[in-house]
Amino acid sequence: MKVIRIMTLLTMLSALVLPLGSCSRGPSADEKFVGLANRYLDKARELDPEWATSLGDHRFDNRLTDRSLAGYRRRADLQRAYLDSLDALDPPKLSQTNRIDFRILRNQLEGGLFAYEEIREHEWNPLVYNLGGAIYGLLARDFAPLRERLASLKERLEGIPGVLAAARNNLQNPPRIHTETAIQQNRGTINLIMDDLQPFLEQTPDLKDEFTGVRAGAIAALQAYGRWLEEELLPRATGEFRLGDARYRKKLHFTLESDLTKEEILAAAQQDLHSTQDDIFETALGLQARLFPGVSPGSRPDRKAIVRKVLDRLAEDRPDNSTIVERARGYLAAATDFVRQNELVSVPDEPIRLIVMPEYQRGVAIAYCDAPGPLEEHGETFYSIAPTPRSWDAARTESFFREYNDYMLNDLTIHEAMPGHYLQLAHANAFQAPTLVRAIFGSGTFIEGWATYAEQFMVEQGYGGPELKMQQLKMRLRLIINAIIDQKIHTEGMTEAQAMAMMMDDGYQEEGEAAGKWRRACMSSTQLATYYVGNVEVNRIRADYQARAGEGFSLREFHDGLLSFGSPAPRYVRELLGL
Numbered sequence: 001m002k003v004i005r006i007m008t009l010l011t012m013l014s015a016l017v018l019p020l021g022s023c024s025r026g027p028s029a030d031e032k033f034v035g036l037a038n039r040y041l042d043k044a045r046e047l048d049p050e051w052a053t054s055l056g057d058h059r060f061d062n063r064l065t066d067r068s069l070a071g072y073r074r075r076a077d078l079q080r081a082y083l084d085s086l087d088a089l090d091p092p093k094l095s096q097t098n099r100i101d102f103r104i105l106r107n108q109l110e111g112g113l114f115a116y117e118e119i120r121e122h123e124w125n126p127l128v129y130n131l132g133g134a135i136y137g138l139l140a141r142d143f144a145p146l147r148e149r150l151a152s153l154k155e156r157l158e159g160i161p162g163v164l165a166a167a168r169n170n171l172q173n174p175p176r177i178h179t180e181t182a183i184q185q186n187r188g189t190i191n192l193i194m195d196d197l198q199p200f201l202e203q204t205p206d207l208k209d210e211f212t213g214v215r216a217g218a219i220a221a222l223q224a225y226g227r228w229l230e231e232e233l234l235p236r237a238t239g240e241f242r243l244g245d246a247r248y249r250k251k252l253h254f255t256l257e258s259d260l261t262k263e264e265i266l267a268a269a270q271q272d273l274h275s276t277q278d279d280i281f282e283t284a285l286g287l288q289a290r291l292f293p294g295v296s297p298g299s300r301p302d303r304k305a306i307v308r309k310v311l312d313r314l315a316e317d318r319p320d321n322s323t324i325v326e327r328a329r330g331y332l333a334a335a336t337d338f339v340r341q342n343e344l345v346s347v348p349d350e351p352i353r354l355i356v357m358p359e360y361q362r363g364v365a366i367a368y369c370d371a372p373g374p375l376e377e378h379g380e381t382f383y384s385i386a387p388t389p390r391s392w393d394a395a396r397t398e399s400f401f402r403e404y405n406d407y408m409l410n411d412l413t414i415h416e417a418m419p420g421h422y423l424q425l426a427h428a429n430a431f432q433a434p435t436l437v438r439a440i441f442g443s444g445t446f447i448e449g450w451a452t453y454a455e456q457f458m459v460e461q462g463y464g465g466p467e468l469k470m471q472q473l474k475m476r477l478r479l480i481i482n483a484i485i486d487q488k489i490h491t492e493g494m495t496e497a498q499a500m501a502m503m504m505d506d507g508y509q510e511e512g513e514a515a516g517k518w519r520r521a522c523m524s525s526t527q528l529a530t531y532y533v534g535n536v537e538v539n540r541i542r543a544d545y546q547a548r549a550g551e552g553f554s555l556r557e558f559h560d561g562l563l564s565f566g567s568p569a570p571r572y573v574r575e576l577l578g579l
Contacts, residue, residue: 029093030434036089037105037435040082047075050134055440056376058143061152064134064159067122067166076116083109100572101437104257108441111254118247124174124239126182126229127523129167131160131222132189136358139200141372141379147204154211157193157218164225171233175241177522179234186226192358193218241522245491248525252487255526256445256533257569262487269483269532273506276480277303280473280508284310287466304505311474311508314467318405321387321397327406328385329354331413338463339419345559348426350381352417357386366404366516367412369421374429374439381425383417399512407464407471414458415475420451424563431566442567444527449534449570450563452479453542456535457555476535477507482517483532490525537570538562544579 027035045052049060065071086109091102115121121128138153193215201208243251252262284307285297291313297306319327332354340347350372357367366386372379388397404412414420424447431438452475458464459472481503488494496518503514521528541562546553565576 029090030095030098033089033094033098033102034434036082036085037101037437040078040085040105040109041436041440043078044075047071047078050137053137054133054373056143056373056379058152061138061149062155064131064156064163067129067163067170069122069166069170071166072116072122076113079109079112079116083113096576097433098435100568100575101433101435104441104443104568104572105437107254107257111251114250114254119243119251122170123172125178126167126171126174126233127178127185129163129171130182130185130189131156131163132185132192132358135189135192135197139197140382141376143376143379146200147207150200150204150207150211153197154214157211157214160218161221164221167225168228173239174233174237175239175522176234176237177241177519179229179237181519181523183226183229183234186222186229188358190219190222190226193222196358242493243490243525248487248490252526252529255530257443258445258533258537258571260533262491265483265529265533266487268536269480272532272536273477273480273484276473276476277506280307280470280477283466283469283473287470304508307508310470314407314470315402315405317407318401319409320401324385324387324401324404324409325354325356328383328409328413331410332383332417335410335414335418335458335463338458338461339423342461343556344457344461345419345423345556345563346427347419348423348430350426350429352381352383352422354383354385354417357384367416369416369425371422371425371429374436381417381422383413383422396512399510403510403513405471407467408474410464410468411455411471411475414455414463415451419458420454421447423454424450425567427560427563428567431564433566438566438568443569443572444530445534445537446567446570446573447534448531449536449538452476452531452535453538456539474508478503478509478517479531479535481507482521482528485517486521486526486528489521534570537574541570541574541577541579544574545577548579 045055045057046060048065049063050065052058052060066074083106086102086106089102091099094102134156135153138149138156143149197211197215201211249262253259281303285301287310288295288297288306291310332352336347339345368384370382370384372381388400392400416422425442428442429439433439455472455475459469464472485494485499485502489499499518499521500511500514503509503517504511507514509517542558545558545562549558561577562573565573568576
């Protein structure tokens with residue numbers, strides 16, 4: 001984002017160069033905020049080099065983030081110091097853009113302190129010591145010549161033993177589910193260094209000797225760490241993964257950047273669960289007549305049986321490990337053509353590439369969209385899909401592809417790529433402001449809200465027919481149930497059996513999908529609520545915007561306007577649209 005950096009520099013310079021005759025004038029409120037925000041972001045990136053790399057700031061690519069207790073304290077002290085500095089500012093005197101970014105920054109600083117002082121994941125979550133991203137981030141993107149990236153990578157490999165020593169020192173009584181996932185992901189990091197690094201070294205044969213010892217040392221350290229995870233930490237991994245009501249409420253507030261309570265979210269979700277079950281039944285009833293001609297639903301039909309019957313038939317059309325990537329690529333092309341032809345939203349020119357999810361990232365989600373960082377001048381977006389692990393048996397693999405059948409894969413492609421995350425994040429990266437606050441701290445509530453809304457409006461416009469609508473409604477049931485089980489697991493003691501029953505019975509999910517979601521819910525408290533809350537709030541924004549526009553409402557104009565402010569929380573988008 002060269003434009004943002006230039007604007008930021010000019011804004012900072014303007015605070016120093018005063019017009020002739022006004023030497024006595026102090027900096028304005030906006031100038032104070034811009035300087036403060038940019039100083040904080042610069043220091044924060046320096047203290048978290050891996051985060052800086054992911055953002056596209058490559059000044060610290062040769063370093064790993066300090067995960068010692070002292071390192072965590074330094075980052076917490078930074079949050080505390082800049083919160084105090086924000087208190088000295090007068091928000092009403094700021095421009096609208098800076099006033100919103102002020103609130104976003106305060107939420108981030110307060111949330112960061114809460115994470116350090118109350119959640120304290122570095123003491124119980126071994127996943128925070130996963131170093132796969134620190135390695136992969138230097139290999140996957142061509143932001144610099146390969147030799148430069150490998151030079152940084154070599155130094156990061158040298159730093160791996162120190163991070164793993166900090167993990168051994170810091171981790172006390174982790175939950176079992178987190179430890180099991182960390183063991184799996186650690187194996188993926190070893191394979192990344194052992195296998196995936198090799199093709200890059202083949203391109204630079206003169207560096208092979210330099211890497212021999214460093215690479216072997218990193219692998220040996222990770223292997224020893226893996227044995228420690230399995231043999232020492234796992235047997236005593238009896239910690240509680242549930243946040244509890246008080247901490248969940250606080251984290252939910254920071255995650256959503258909303259004043260909605262968990263009770264309000266639960267009440268709305270339960271109501272929407274019933275209405276969406278009505279919708280999927282009506283859609284299934286229409287499809288049954290075509291898929292099973294001559295079969296009458298009867299005078300008192302078993303609604304869930306009919307929905308399951310239709311979903312089971314659709315699940316027969318499915319990919320496998322050898323075809324899933326190519327099919328997703330075809331759906332991406334088709335969705336892009338549909339959006340362009342129907343002028344639903346402006347389509348960006350930035351490239352997108354579909355890839356197989358790296359092994360070190362597997363075990364939490366099935367797919368993700370990895371956009372270039374907001375500071376990356378040249379970068380492409382990755383739409384990443386995880387095939388089934390080689391260790392899965394035939395029955396578990398079949399269950400996976402019954403869930404992610406052709407129609408669900410099409411819907412997933414809408415969500416992750418077009419016109420979902422890829423398109424929205426490309427629009428967000430075009431947003432310009434005096435600071436980088438909004439570019440760096442995107443709202444998961446808005447980002448996921450848009451992606452789930454994108455699934456919805458594509459079906460509304462006729463894309464994919466009733467078959468895709470069935471999957472979109474099934475995905476809607478999933479996001480509603482996600483919000484319900486997220487809070488019930490972490491605050492009400494919902495068991496695995498109860499969560500599985502709800503997902504499979506009320507949401508029609510395959511057993512393997514429900515089991516994976518149970519694990520994810522245990523490890524990602526409050527994040528699963530962002531999908532439902534974001535979807536509800538984006539739909540409300542559209543309804544209010546459309547009511548104001550009346551007959552002059554344009555879907556493309558609304559979508560382009562909605563996406564023009566970066567990725568702030570929906571409450572700020574509503575404010576910026578004047579609603």
